[in-house]
Amino acid sequence: MTHALIVIDVQNDFCPGGALAVPEGDAIIADINSLMQRAEAVVLTQDWHPPGHSSFASSHVDKAPYSMIEMAYGPQVLWPDHCIQGSNGAAFHPDLDQSCADIILRKGYNPAIDSYSAFFENDHTTPTGLEGYLRSRDITRVTIVGLALDFCVNFSALDAARLGFDVKVRQDLCRAINLEGSRDAAVAAMMSAGVDLS
Ligand code: VGL
Ligand code: ZN
Secondary structure: OOEEEEEEOOEHHHOOOOOOOOOOHHHHHHHHHHHHHHOOOEEEEEEOEOOOOOOEHHHOOOOOOOOEEEEOOEEEEOEOOOOEOOOOOOOEOOOOOHHHOOEEEEEOOOOOOOOOOOOEOOOOOOEOOHHHHHHHOOOOEEEEEEEOHHHHHHHHHHHHHHOOOEEEEEEEEEEOOOOOOHHHHHHHHHHHOOOEOO
């Protein structure tokens, strides 16, 4: 066992009709399902915030969704309320074949820290446990797909590369939010980190 497929946040709130809808977020699901069926190991991640999470604009006075604030750990985009624990928006999209998952990793449950990456919270130091899970299964190579390319996929890929995993991101199986050029910036960052974007 050396390779894992990591499927990031294919949840209702990130698909058309959801609270933080990514354009065409649901268009990648059928091909992700086929890829999961052929994968050696499959990790699904789920964005999983408590009500009143600090990444929600509604948790701050006079802040609009998609504006920025400075948190103790650095700049943070403020989002519409999304992926609230146990809600329908936080559920996986009904078309995603969850039966292939070896493990479902939830992130973003710490009220004070957002967690884009599947490996670390946004302070870049609090681990989620995924590194240990992969290493204990002797996994050295990961392919990352899902939502959103410029946030959770990007941060997961950068952390995986920094941790020494061989990382591939299938851009055709991702979709971006694209806030002020965030898509191009993410692609450039992943390229310079040595992520295979072919
Ligand atoms: C995500 C913004 C906020 C993502 C999660 O899955 O990319 N983006 N929470
Ligand atoms: Zn979130």
